[in-house]
Amino acid sequence: MSIITPKQGTLADIASHRLAHSIVTGELAQGQKLNEAELAERFGMGRGPLREALRHLEGIHLVKRIPNAGARVVVLDYKTRSDLYAIREALEGMACRLAATQMTPEEIEQLSRLLDTHEKQIQQQGNGGCYGQSEGNLDFHYQIVLGSRNEMLMRILGSEQYQLLRMCRFQTSRNAQRTSPALQQHRHIVEALAQRDGELAEMLMRRHIQGAWRSIIESQYKEEA
Amino acid sequence: MSIITPKQGTLADIASHRLAHSIVTGELAQGQKLNEAELAERFGMGRGPLREALRHLEGIHLVKRIPNAGARVVVLDYKTRSDLYAIREALEGMACRLAATQMTPEEIEQLSRLLDTHEKQIQQQGNGGCYGQSEGNLDFHYQIVLGSRNEMLMRILGSEQYQLLRMCRFQTSRNAQRTSPALQQHRHIVEALAQRDGELAEMLMRRHIQGAWRSIIESQYKEEA
């Protein structure tokens, strides 16, 4: 929630954010046709700004536009999600390696405290805490991306892939048994960062993401090919 | 040239491509203000489609928009270019590793023939052949990305980073002395692909990109910090 800036500048920006939210949460089904007039009516604005919003969402690949045939919500099939996680592994691994040399001691300490918070949240609510799939989990990953000091990486991972990732979360049945392993892995990563061991941090992050992906495909190898 | 589809669908798409070309080639200077009315006039269209084009270009990060203050061409400073090459190293390395297991023998053979063509071109024109910075070089890299079979990777590397990379090329003074080393490295990469050695192919590609980056910063460590 803290990552995407809910800026309320132009109407196009507002529409873009509202649409992005609706798409990510599944409120707008995947593959659904997006009618310009209908959406403009619902958002209380003209079609101009809404079209600009659609063009922007097309840029960050949340919708797919076909000339003279309108825009549709993207469909996250198995292949797409698989590709997504493969890229995350490479990019977040790289972020981790860079973060090990770039993050300040204060930031690493702060990261550690973030994990403390997560641990308490899990213990309190006990059952429903599907940490591996939670939003807090994303915060952890994002903080490391910020620590890489690579702005282009922040863009790609933060603004674009992040949305698709959240979309995966909302369509995936959350399995709670990966809660403590994920937190444990996070702790190890922070430890590697504190020791300034970039190579180890990268490897741990890559394994962590691989584990998350395995967890996803294991918990739903019933549907789709 | 074969990568970006010069599709001529809606006016917004046309404007988007024309603007992208002007930006990449440096015809529109970095940081330059993009006046909507003026551009719409020049392209012979209304401001509506042009605004949509700007929104699209904002999505692929060729222009930077500020609400109520217009759009400007992005500026590729040292840090940005450095970040770009760091990401390329991670992503194209990954593409290479995947391509080693995914490309068909025919595709690898075709890649080898592409290098033969490049070699002849270099020998013919002799001097001006700054291969390391040429467009043909990009074709080689793109073919490997296609071979990775990761569509999201093709998107990121092909549509977005590719534009920024070409932009770097146009602003960088081309140095011809890196011609034969680059071709040589390409040959080694193809060899690794033919042997289905993904790890080696990745390492070779990473070094190749590192070399390209070093070549750039060495040939112009006069300007900017």
Added chain:
DNA sequence: AATCTTTTAATTGTCGACAATTTAAATTGT
């Protein structure tokens, strides 16, 4: 009854005009 053609409706693409905001210029005051 099924298929092809024609007509109709719906949706997207485009333009021009107006409102709101920002930037530049001119004016005024010290």
Added chain:
DNA sequence: ACAATTTAAATTGTCGACAATTAAAAGATT
């Protein structure tokens, strides 16, 4: 002459209406 304030120009943001294209429905023909 310099600074702050006010005024004017330019630019962006927004809307509504019309044209072009596509999708759907009605009708005709075998």
